[in-house]
Amino acid sequence: MPVDRRRVLIAIAGLGTTQIIGWGTTFSSLTIFGTRIGGDLVLSREAVFSGITIMLLASALVATRVGRFADQKGARPVMITGSLLAAMAMIALAFTHGIVTYLIAWVLVGLAMPMMMANTALVGLVQIVGSNARQAITGLMLLSGLTGTVFLPLNALLIESIGWRNAYLAFALLHLLVCLPIHALILTRHAPEAASAKRSAPDRALDGLLPPDKRFKAFVMLTIWSCSEGLVVWGLYMQIIDVLQGMGLSAVAAVGVWAAVGPAQASARLGELILGGRYSILTTALLSAGLSCGSFLLILPFGGSIGTAAAFAICLGLGHGFYAIARNTLPLTLFGVREYGTYLGRMMLPQSIVNAISPIVFATMISRFDPASALWLASASALAGFVSVVMLVRTCRS
Secondary structure, three states: OOOOHHHHHHHHHHHHHHHHHHHHHOOOHHHHHHHHHHHHHOOOHHHHHHHHHHHHHHHHHHHHHHHHHHHHHOHHHHHHHHHHHHHHHHHHHHOOOOHHHHHHHHHHHHHHHHHHOOHHHHHHHHHHHOOOOHHHHHHHHHHHOOHHHHHHHHHHHHHHHOHHHHHHHHHHHHHHHHHHHHHHHHOOOOOHHHHOOOOOOOOHHHHOOOOHHHHHHHHHHHHHHHHHHHHHHHHHHHHHHHHHHHOOOOHHHHHHHHOOHHHHHHHHHHHHHHHHHHOOHHHHHHHHHHHHHHHHHHOOOOOOOHHHHHHHHHHHHHHHHHHHHHHHHHHHHHHOOOOHHHHHHHHHHHHHHHHHHHHHHHHHHHHHOOHHHHHHHHHHHHHHHHHHHHHHHHHHHO
16 A cells, blocks of 8 residues: 555654654753763763663663564554653652662663654654655654754753753653654554564565575674774764874864764765765665775874864765665665564664663773774774675675
């Protein structure tokens, strides 16, 4: 059946809004609130930001089951539950008074994440759009990329006007009064593809393009790529200003150069939205991995001048912009609608673990060796990702 275009646009706008709120009130909040929270609770910087590590590990523990449940019962009940749990987590953060209650609150955030954000939002979108959801996924990724643009200035305003505790209470209201109604109203009430699972005839849209004997190898290659990209993003991105300064740039120049990453990511996603239907999603994956890997060739051999650093930032930003689309579309193409959430959840388990340890690994490299060592480690990870994508393409085309 043809999909109502108006309903698709409403779903993209609604889920895009809840994704911005989800990321902006959790991960992005510590960017502004972290120092003040540490001062008020008498916690070290490491203790404050360990909340992100706890969040990722808790997410990893439940991601696979959440994805499987969304496939079987639909994304709607999962995302409604996630909104309620996120509101509870925000209230817990608002009333925390020490390291124990602080980390318990981040456990709640981590449990809510797979339910209300990222993977389950994509499953919900696919359950509305169907298997031909590539452009819809791109549109959702484009909107969710605006999180920093919306919430960094908003969080800065909130902490100065009402304080971080009241800000988290306001975030709880956002999850209850904005996210929960959106999830309840726009998502389907059941998993339509799961309801037809008893059909005997194979369906590429429902079952994916890959035969069973190739699925495990393809999944492993896709997961390696996801982990390699996660190592770079969660490890290098969080400490890149220190790395660029260590290579000779001033603080102002480093911030100015790295500001190019955001527009580069948005440009990649906008280009995919306009032109994506003209070529295979495997081509997007190759382009993404190639740009990420090649970006390090622009800075490592030549040092940290403003020109090379800017070229590096733009190339890496373009690569990650394409990655977000390919990583979330490939499981749908290869494994089908029926098990889309299950495979996304399986990928999230190792990726969340890698993401959780990445900041510690890169901080250790920088402190024990030098800033350039962090770039060498990231380049090795990007190369591993490129090789895995090449092997994935060969597996699919054979």
